[in-house]
Amino acid sequence: MNDGGVAMRTGGETGLEVRQRIRRGEHRAPTAGLAPGYVQANLAILPSEYATEFLRFCQLNPKPCPLLAASEPGDPRLPALGADLDIRTDLPRYRIWRDGVLAEEVDDIRAHWRDDLVAFLLGCSFSFEDALLEDGIPLRHIANGTNVPMYRTSIQTAPAGRFHGPLVVSMRPLKPADAIRAVQITSRFPAVHGAPVHIGQPEGIGIANLMKPDYGDPVAVEADELPVFWACGVTPQSVIAAVKPSYCITHAPGFMLVTDLRNSRMAVL
């Protein structure tokens, strides 16, 4: 572990140090809490025949699919996201999908890499949650040590080619004044899902029962709280699963790419 200047300033490892530990096989656990202050990203790797359609899908749906970077076909580097970054070795766990079916989980995809693959990295709610906690807004799923609850909604994404499907949202219960503050804070972070898409009234977006999320774990919504809903990075995964591409690689849930970008630099203002 490097205790030098940059690491000291963030109170822990840098993104680069985390990736190097992962590449050496020294970290095989989820990445939550690693490299505090650094942006973590969702990964989807698709054959280039899907790349243009998926790029258009992200462009049309920036709230659920905030694209941070896309690789050159066949090139495992992503210099915009990190120095010495190799997308084949730098995440602690990957999922290999064939025809939309999960084929295996692996901790290195060098043997699965192909010259026609394009890696897409999408912003993740860890970044805006950091900003909310930093502001003193409590987040119950984090206090509980559980996954954020996520729901498929009646809101449809804007389709692009073969990619289409419902918007998936994450939900955080907040007191009304904190909900207003959370709108202000997350509005500053369009590259990591941005402002909420809905507030209160789960039935208004097709959610029948808040205590039965489609992904993640339920959290209580107290009488003096409102459920606040953000577009979720599970949306592209759910859409890709519906498209059933011949071949696809994603991160395993919670095992993200840790980048060299700072969360604070994601703020537009």
Add this chain to the structure above:
Amino acid sequence: MNDGGVAMRTGGETGLEVRQRIRRGEHRAPTAGLAPGYVQANLAILPSEYATEFLRFCQLNPKPCPLLAASEPGDPRLPALGADLDIRTDLPRYRIWRDGVLAEEVDDIRAHWRDDLVAFLLGCSFSFEDALLEDGIPLRHIANGTNVPMYRTSIQTAPAGRFHGPLVVSMRPLKPADAIRAVQITSRFPAVHGAPVHIGQPEGIGIANLMKPDYGDPVAVEADELPVFWACGVTPQSVIAAVKPSYCITHAPGFMLVTDLRNSRMAVL
């Protein structure tokens, strides 16, 4: 009426033109809708022995009391708010208060002016409503042609000397996505009440019945809407009424000062 360049650009009269018509006695009606795009302001005139306390009260409570300008004692001009502005003649109707009791309504206060009076001008929700309507967010009280509903809340203002009392809020029913957008838009306008103070759950701020406002007219809140609450410029009037100063002059409700400032210039970003 002046149809010159400036007036044409805003689709109507300028603030100066409206004040001059009022001074000539040619307009004695409420000011809503006059001089589109120009800031209108609430007026409170107090003897200078109250001035320091009231300034501190405004400073401590910027959301209900966004102070745009205060005059020099005894000086009826407010050059920061308008050219050739005379606070004694340029509003269409005033209220004279003695020991907290409404004594009379007049359309000119030159005979009531004193050398120890200080005029305070406070931002008004007309400015942020302009920005909401401009963005396509419907406001029901405007569609209905009624006054916005206002409520005394269980939230206390921060006291300063003799000035203290409950926060008064205005309420606008909005669909959830519009409520989120309205938080974003009004956050840009801290000088005219800024972001909402509460959303949903009227009982959380001591409002028992939304259909029985303490001031203004009720509006329906539909099943797919949330009540959204902003700090209201009636707060200082309510607080002044409770303090019962020996002498006080205010505008009559709806008969505001029209300034030379542009609403768009109230935006901080």
